[in-house]
Structure formats: C-alpha cells, structure tokens
Amino acid sequence: MTVTATSLTAASNVRPLIPPANNAPCWCGSGEKYKKCHRAQDESEAQAAQVAKLAKTSKVTPVKAGIVSPRREVPAHIPRPDYAASGYPGNGYPREKDPVKRLEKMRRACKAAAEVLELTGRAIRPGVTTDELDQICHDACIARGGYPSPLNYRGFPKSLCTSVNEVICHGIPDSRALLDGDLVNLDVTIFLDGVHGDCNATFGVGELDEDSKRLIQVTRECRDAGIAAVRPGRPISDIGRAIEQHCKKAGFTVFRAYCGHGINEIFHTTPEVPHYFDRRANTVMREGMTFTIEPMINAGGEDHIDWDDDWTVATKDGRRSAQFEHTVLVTANGVEVLTLP
Ligand code: MF3
Numbered sequence: 452m453t454v455t456a457t458s459l460t461a462a463s464n465v466r467p468l469i470p471p472a473n474n475a476p477c478w479c480g481s482g483e484k485y486k487k488c489h490r491a492q493d494e495s496e497a498q499a500a501q502v503a504k505l506a507k508t509s510k511v512t513p514v515k516a517g518i519v520s521p522r523r524e525v526p527a528h529i530p531r532p533d534y535a536a537s538g539y540p541g542n543g544y545p546r547e548k549d550p551v552k553r554l555e556k557m558r559r560a561c562k563a564a565a566e567v568l569e570l571t572g573r574a575i576r577p578g579v580t581t582d583e584l585d586q587i588c589h590d591a592c593i594a595r596g597g598y599p600s601p602l603n604y605r606g607f608p609k610s611l612c613t614s615v616n617e618v619i620c621h622g623i624p625d626s627r628a629l630l631d632g633d634l635v636n637l638d639v640t641i642f643l644d645g646v647h648g649d650c651n652a653t654f655g656v657g658e659l660d661e662d663s664k665r666l667i668q669v670t671r672e673c674r675d676a677g678i679a680a681v682r683p684g685r686p687i688s689d690i691g692r693a694i695e696q697h698c699k700k701a702g703f704t705v706f707r708a709y710c711g712h713g714i715n716e717i718f719h720t721t722p723e724v725p726h727y728f729d730r731r732a733n734t735v736m737r738e739g740m741t742f743t744i745e746p747m748i749n750a751g752g753e754d755h756i757d758w759d760d761d762w763t764v765a766t767k768d769g770r771r772s773a774q775f776e777h778t779v780l781v782t783a784n785g786v787e788v789l790t791l792p
Pocket residue numbers: 600601602604605607611612621638639640649743745776
C-alpha cells in the first residue's frame with residue numbers, strides 16, 4: 452500500500468499539514484470525500500492565516516500619503532530659528548560665546564527634545580493619526596518655550612517627522628491612522644534657548660511581528676554601539692565603523708544616504724557623521740563638540756525611492772526600516788548622551 456499524507460492522518464482526526472486529494476476520504480474520519488467535507492473550511496482558514504501574516508508586513512499594504520493638515524501656528528512670544536519665516540537656514544542663531552553657557556543651553560534643549568519624544572510616543576496606538584502625533588509634539592515644544600525645529604525647515608510642512616514601516620526617514624505627518632502591527636519612527640527636534648536638540652525613536656504599534664521587533668532592537672543597539680565609539684582624539688569614522696559592524700552581524704543594511712550631523716545654534720552643521728565606515732570622515736572628535744548619531748537600518752536592501760512630496764524617503768523593496776537618534780557631547784574622556792528625559 453502507498454503511504455500518503457491521507458492514510459497517515461485519516462485516523463487521527465487532526466487536520467493534516469498536507470491536505471488530502473479531493474476525492475480521498477476526509478481527514479476528519481467522516482468517510483465523506485475531502486472535497487465534500489472539510490476542504491472549503493480548510494481553504495478559508497489557511498487563507499485567513501496567510502492574509503493575517505501578510506497584513507503584518509508592509510509589502511502588501513504599502514504606506515500611502517494621506518492629507519496634510521493646515522500649517523500650525525507658533526505663538527509670537529516663542530523665539531524662532533533663522534529659517535522659520537523664509538524656510539532657508541542661514542548661519543543659524545547668533546552663537547553663544549561662553550562655552551559653559553552654550554553647553555547649558557544644549558543640555559536644556561536636548562532634555563526638552565527627549566521629553567517631547569517620550570510624551571508623543573506615549574500617544575501611539577492603533578487608530579491614532581500621525582497628524583495627531585504632530586499636534587502633540589507641536590504643543591509640547593511650545594509648552595516648553597521652544598519652537599519645533601522641523602516646521603518650515605527647508606519648507607518641511609510639519610513639526611515632527613513620522614516614518615512608518617518602509618519609510619526610512621522624513622515622513623510627513625498626515626491623516627493616515629496607525630495600524631496594529633505598524634512600526635513608526637518619531638523624530639523630534641526642538642529649538643530652545645537659541646540651540647537645537649534632536650532625537651528620535653522607533654515604536655511598535657499594537658502587536659508587532661518578531662522580525663520587526665528584532666529590527667528595532669538591533670537598530671537601537673547600532674546607535675548605542677556608535678555612541679560607545681565616541682572618544683576625544685579619535686576620528687569620527689570610528690562611529691560608523693562600530694555601527695556597520697554590529698548591523699552586518701545581524702544581517703541588516705545600513706542606509707547610507709543620510710548621516711548624523713553637528714548640531715548647536717545650527718540644526719545641521721559640521722561634522723557629517725556617517726553610519727558606515729568612511730575614511731574620509733577624518734574630523735577628530737574634540738571635547739565640547741555636539742553632534743547626532745542616528746543610524747537608519749533596513750531589513751532588506753539599501754535602494755530607496757523619494758516620494759514626490761519632496762521629503763519622504765522609503766525603501767525600494769518595501770521592506771521595513773528603523774532608526775534611533777541621540778544628540779551627544781564629546782567629553783574629556785568619552786561621551787555624554789544629551790537627549791535623555
Ligand atoms: N530631525 C531630522 C534629523 O535627525 C531632520 C528633519 S529635517 C525636517 O536630522 F525638515 F524634515 F524636519
């Protein structure tokens with residue numbers, strides 16, 4: 452007798468992994484032909500399981516742009532960065548000459564940024580729109596006496612960047628509601644006391660699949676490996692080397708098109724901080740320097756597409772991307788993370 456999946460499992464009354472042939476007896480033991488018995492039910496359940504699994508990956512439901520709400524106002528008493536009206540950053544806010552005072556300002560702005568990120572992150576749940584998150588971030592910046600740095604920076608229309616699933620960075624908050632299983636990066640920058648503080652984090656929405664959880668975890672580790680490489684006297688390229696190494700071990704891809712950056716009275720200034728090893732990044736780290744480390748890590752390939760909104764950067768293969776960012780200070784013997792609440 453030929454041993455088939457059917458004959459092995461027919462007596463067990465348990466649905467077999469391989470379904471019986473259409474005219475073979477049903478696995479349930481009823482004696483009916485499979486096609487007349489459990490086939491329809493098996494097929495709909497298998498399909499439902501498949502759809503549920505795919506719905507958790509961005510491939511079947513690419514992120515689409517929603518409606519961007521009207522521009523939010525900043526009260527007149529809030530000091531603004533140089534680009535707030537024109538959209539064009541110039542030489543930045545007048546530089547604080549006293550290094551002690553300057554560092555105090557950086558500390559305050561960075562702490563405020565971290566608080567706003569934490570507070571906005573707490574509002575994440577299935578059903579909330581990224582525009583609602585933008586409102587929370589906007590109000591929280593103003594409540595601290597600060598200006599939400601993204602607003603009109605090179606024309607960016609909102610106060611927060613929200614990057615969902617396959618969006619790598621610079622997503623524009625809009626009417627899209629977050630879905631159970633999405634991941635979303637919130638990138639908060641505040642201009643307070645004449646300087647900027649910049650940080651971001653990636654959050655899961657509702658229940659996240661295991662692959663996405665791992666992507667988030669590894670990305671946070673990559674940022675922290677970069678921070679651990681900060682040391683006065685060493686070249687900036689040490690940071691990218693550490694990040695790249697950790698990312699490679701995990702089997703993910705460092706996104707190279709955007710780097711970390713110097714930050715102070717100017718939102719984006721020197722040095723450029725690549726998140727991969729680049730020997731041209733030979734600026735030597737010096738005590739008192741402030742810059743960001745903000746690796747974007749792709750689950751799949753590095754190729755990206757730019758949306759026609761002029762801002763949103765997404766993976767070409769539709770696979771997910773995560774990011775974590777801190778603003779850090781180079782100290783006499785290492786590093787201090789400034790963007791902690
Ligand atoms: N905060 C982002 C960064 O980490 C920059 C956003 S620029 C914006 O550098 F215009 F999109 F807000």
